[in-house]
Amino acid sequence: MTELLPFLKELISAPGLSGYEDPLFRIIEAKWRPLVDEVGRGKLGSLHGLRRATRKASRDAKQAASVMVVAHMDAIGLMVTDIVEGFLHVTSVGGVDPRILPGQQVTIQASGSEGPRTLAGVVAQPPSRLLPPETGDGPLALEHLLVDTGLPSSRVAEWVRVGDVVSFAQPPVELSGETLAGHSLDDRACVAALTACLEELQTRPHTWDVWAVASTQEETGLKGASTSAYEIHPTMAIAVDVTFAKGPGSSDWNTFPLDKGPTILIGPNIHPALHKAMQTLADRLEIPYTLEYTPTNSGTDGLATQTTREGIPTLVMGLPLRYMHTPVELVAVKDIERLGRLLAEFISSLAPDFIEKIVWDE
Amino acid sequence: MPVSPASQLKLIERLCNACAVSGDEGEVRQIVLEAIKGFVDEVKVDALGNVLATKRAAASKAGAKRVRKLPRVMLSAHMDEVGFMLVGDDSGGLFRFETVGGMDLRQLPGKAVLVGRDHIPGVIGARPIHLTTAEERRRTIPLDALRIDVGPGSPKVKLGDRVAYATRFQRSGPALISKALDNRLGVAVLIELLRNPPTNVDLLAGFTVQEEIGLAGARVAGYALAPDLAIAVDSTPANDLPRWDSLESEYYNTRLGQGPAIYIADGATFSDPRLVRWLAQAGDAAGIPYQFRQPGGGGTDAGGIHRSRAGVPSVSVSVPHRYSHTAASIALLEDWKNTLALLKAALERLSASLLAKERS
Numbered sequence: 001m002t003e004l005l006p007f008l009k010e011l012i013s014a015p016g017l018s019g020y021e022d023p024l025f026r027i028i029e030a031k032w033r034p035l036v037d038e039v040g041r042g043k044l045g046s047l048h049g050l051r052r053a054t055r056k057a058s059r060d061a062k063q064a065a066s067v068m069v070v071a072h073m074d075a076i077g078l079m080v081t082d083i084v085e086g087f088l089h090v091t092s093v094g095g096v097d098p099r100i101l102p103g104q105q106v107t108i109q110a111s112g113s114e115g116p117r118t119l120a121g122v123v124a125q126p127p128s129r130l131l132p133p134e135t136g137d138g139p140l141a142l143e144h145l146l147v148d149t150g151l152p153s154s155r156v157a158e159w160v161r162v163g164d165v166v167s168f169a170q171p172p173v174e175l176s177g178e179t180l181a182g183h184s185l186d187d188r189a190c191v192a193a194l195t196a197c198l199e200e201l202q203t204r205p206h207t208w209d210v211w212a213v214a215s216t217q218e219e220t221g222l223k224g225a226s227t228s229a230y231e232i233h234p235t236m237a238i239a240v241d242v243t244f245a246k247g248p249g250s251s252d253w254n255t256f257p258l259d260k261g262p263t264i265l266i267g268p269n270i271h272p273a274l275h276k277a278m279q280t281l282a283d284r285l286e287i288p289y290t291l292e293y294t295p296t297n298s299g300t301d302g303l304a305t306q307t308t309r310e311g312i313p314t315l316v317m318g319l320p321l322r323y324m325h326t327p328v329e330l331v332a333v334k335d336i337e338r339l340g341r342l343l344a345e346f347i348s349s350l351a352p353d354f355i356e357k358i359v360w361d362e
Numbered sequence: 363m364p365v366s367p368a369s370q371l372k373l374i375e376r377l378c379n380a381c382a383v384s385g386d387e388g389e390v391r392q393i394v395l396e397a398i399k400g401f402v403d404e405v406k407v408d409a410l411g412n413v414l415a416t417k418r419a420a421a422s423k424a425g426a427k428r429v430r431k432l433p434r435v436m437l438s439a440h441m442d443e444v445g446f447m448l449v450g451d452d453s454g455g456l457f458r459f460e461t462v463g464g465m466d467l468r469q470l471p472g473k474a475v476l477v478g479r480d481h482i483p484g485v486i487g488a489r490p491i492h493l494t495t496a497e498e499r500r501r502t503i504p505l506d507a508l509r510i511d512v513g514p515g516s517p518k519v520k521l522g523d524r525v526a527y528a529t530r531f532q533r534s535g536p537a538l539i540s541k542a543l544d545n546r547l548g549v550a551v552l553i554e555l556l557r558n559p560p561t562n563v564d565l566l567a568g569f570t571v572q573e574e575i576g577l578a579g580a581r582v583a584g585y586a587l588a589p590d591l592a593i594a595v596d597s598t599p600a601n602d603l604p605r606w607d608s609l610e611s612e613y614y615n616t617r618l619g620q621g622p623a624i625y626i627a628d629g630a631t632f633s634d635p636r637l638v639r640w641l642a643q644a645g646d647a648a649g650i651p652y653q654f655r656q657p658g659g660g661g662t663d664a665g666g667i668h669r670s671r672a673g674v675p676s677v678s679v680s681v682p683h684r685y686s687h688t689a690a691s692i693a694l695l696e697d698w699k700n701t702l703a704l705l706k707a708a709l710e711r712l713s714a715s716l717l718a719k720e721r722s
Contacts, residue, residue: 084604084608085604087603087604095491095492096491097488097491097494097499098499099468099471099488099499099502099503100471100472100488101472102466102468102469102688103469103473103685103688103689103690104472104473104689104690105529105539105689105690119534120532120534120539121534122539122685122690122692124603124684124685125466125468125469125685125688126601126603126604126606127599127601127603127613129601129611129613130601130603130604130605130606130611130613131606132606132607137502138500138501138502139468139499139500139501139502140468144606146603146604148603148684148685148692149534149535149537150534150535150536150537150538150539150618150692150694151534151535151536151537152535152536155535170472170474171474171530173474173483173485173528174483175455175483175484175485175511175512175513175515175517176455176482176512176513176514176515176516176517177455177513177514177515177516178513178515179513179514179515181474181483181485181511244490244492244493247456247487247509247511248452248456248487248489248507248508248509248511249488249489249493249507250489250490250493252493254493258514259514299492322487322511323472323485323487323488323489323490324490324491324492325490325491325492326471326472326487326488326490327472328472328473328474328485328486328487330485330487330511330513332514
């Protein structure tokens, strides 16, 4: 298996907001192309990699069953809504707490009259005297924050257009205990896990076709996973997304230990038989995991795949991550490796008639 | 000695990327000592960690008999920056911390930091938005809810370590984006003045400590150097952003691109009016842009120096910059160059009679 960390650092050093995932598509496609038999692109931009079954289910089987494993490549960020005296007003793309924005370094994908260019910027919190008196010392609403490039206003007017996307510029930071911090680890850490899974599958037989999907627009409504699941029409789907790791301010029942393996979700989006099969396998392989209880919708691509067409049996796996939706999201690299291995083991363990043999346990 | 713009920029970059939180200024002190070595006649590090250097006028060294003795000029620039200190160990690589210097708590969440002398990386996270309530999001995240996270391994960090923002210096067109522009810009001006000094005047340079927590360094440096007049070279906020209601702002303090900011009055010092006039006239005569900082709060090393011993006529000159005391400030290189040029021009036209004039 090639080194996971350099690839992941490359993934989180690129922009690629929801709806603008092209930079990520190119990076992931280059990585996956040698690992799959076919590469395609969904109509909403998702990357589809097909790795065919390595052996036929039986002599008379026309078509192998297929599993779609999906991680989203899009990221949250900002978008320019107005330009005033060289300063940019912005709105959010995806769920952004404005309280983490002041002082952030950002990258503007400028597309003005002079053609595309990348500009550095800083999210400015204007001094209180320039704000409505009722603002006080509290956190500023997004409408009052500005992005400053330090460039003359005439330049900004030429180079930047309303609608240009603004992504976090925080470089990846390697921390102790084999942990990595940076922006957009949600969900590119799981793209890395999916890549590790494809690498594992190079040396493992599997009777199922595997569709690896890097989906788009998850943060803005699970759009890519939904449309890709329709187009691919898999027999089964596995969504892999980050979940809340225990850490400062996060210790409740819905948070999970860092570096203690992935989570296996239980809840309405997850087919109980798939959950059971995954848990049994993890136990047998002694790969550490935590059970994650989602009383209602999981908020992941799994909701989209489950409800596509006539319904697709779906499994959701989680990767514990601290400080979600900040530019310093933090994951344990070992958890990514464990998740990748578990996915590969699960796929290669699938019997050709696994789905037909499912019985409801009631 | 001619100084290339490239080497000036390299110096600023190196100074900005160094970590020197108030009380632990060693990293910048080392850069200063190295940069001025061979360019000054005397240099020492005092009891608090200030670097005190003397550069005598070329004219006096040549033995030329000066008709009138020029005032002894102290130039001061503080080396320290705002930051944090680790004060509590929650185990697992998570630390409680306190702020050092004036910090707006709203600027802290979601930043990368460097801990201790080995620059161990860490981050200040925040609770995921998904787990917050609307009510919670209306309030600033309190300091005691934040932690510095260096990862669950066993990195070499310990309580008492200073912590600085991890932001790396970068250029954006004419602008500089960095942490600690306050006051590495002033330190760089002072270094350049010592390396390429005016020939007529003795310079007493104080690279000071602990400005951000109360001017302790400046106070003792002013006493030790005992100058006739003093100039604090600092960095001051430019609040030249648009107002929310698009009306013209009266609270800009200074503006980027309009040159060095000369102080008339701040929260700590009334500048000596003769020094204000002298600086402005030097700028007018040499065609160097300058601006007057709006009188108001805040303070510089001048606040410590002007009341040392029997009193020292003092003034401050600052490089304007936006987003002071945050992870990423913005300044214009042009303003820095003009600050250096204005001070050089003013020192070169310094006359023995300056302080003999009426104050106003």
